[in-house]
Amino acid sequence: MPLQDTHALTFSLTVPPDFRFAPCLDYMARSDNESLFEVRDGGVNRLLLLSGEPVLLRITAEEEQTLTVRVLAGAWKGEAARVEAERYIRDWFDLDRDLEPFYRLAMGHGVLGGLAREFNGLRLVGVPDLFEALCWAIVGQQVNLAFAYTLKRRLTETYGDSLEWEGRIYRHFPRPGQLAAAEPEALGALQLTRMKSAAVLDVARRMSGGALSREGLLALGSFRAAEEQLLQIRGVGPWTSQYVRMRCLRDPEAYPVGDVGLHNAVRLLLGLDRKPTLPELQALFADWPGWEAYAAFYLWRALY
DNA sequence: GTCCAGGAAAAGG
DNA sequence: CCTTTTCATGGA
Structure with a gap:
């Protein structure tokens, strides 16, 4: 693989005034079994596919109102890759949303007021990739989070791309095409139940065939229509569809109302x-019209 | 061994 | 159509 001279490549993103990176990192560091990124030394390292090439990025907050992105390794495709990376990161940390109305609502609210202060600056950390979001929700159905992380790790280590850098292996969640041809028994060997295996494979095939995509769901014009399409998938129920609306499609009103957590x-x-x-x-939740997703995320955050 | 977990499908009424 | 039961698997 031609490793271009990427070690010196750095760019920055502007962030809103009510953004703080530290609570986002705290949230992302909640599991020591996370397989898709590494929170370390005040930043996060993650392997992204940019212009189809695995690229390892490191994101830090070293200056005011700015995120710094360093390209650590991988085949860097120039401006196109930078645009893709910036789009991903802005989506990941929800950088184009003004939280001021949310904090104004939370202020004076008994429960959420305290959380808004404790986690001030926390963004609803998203899962921009639809396949990753759907699979994460499916493997997380009715199992404890620790096991859900283990299942995600096994899928990633078995089917995803990886890149080694400074003695560490960084991994990308499998693309739909990398899982579409797998046998259900192979997923069963990773301890996915029959239903989880079938659902993951169904999603992989729909997405690799082009019948399902994030852009396609968003183009339907309403989150409700997107949810109805998701509910057609066997193994995707109300919780999963609401979860995906909340963390991937970024419906500000979505939250998993039946969620145990x-x-x-x-x-x-x-x-x-x-x-x-x-x-x-x-x-x-009637107290937070238009901010249900954030309210749920902050409530959830109180548990971990 | 028991209870539960960031549910969904199938069965029962 | 709404409610209850079954399925399934590891973590604590």
């Missing part, structure tokens, strides 16, 4: 001795 967070923060009921949840 969300229920636990609300129970904890409201001091309930039981899970909140659906009407209680709906009443709670």
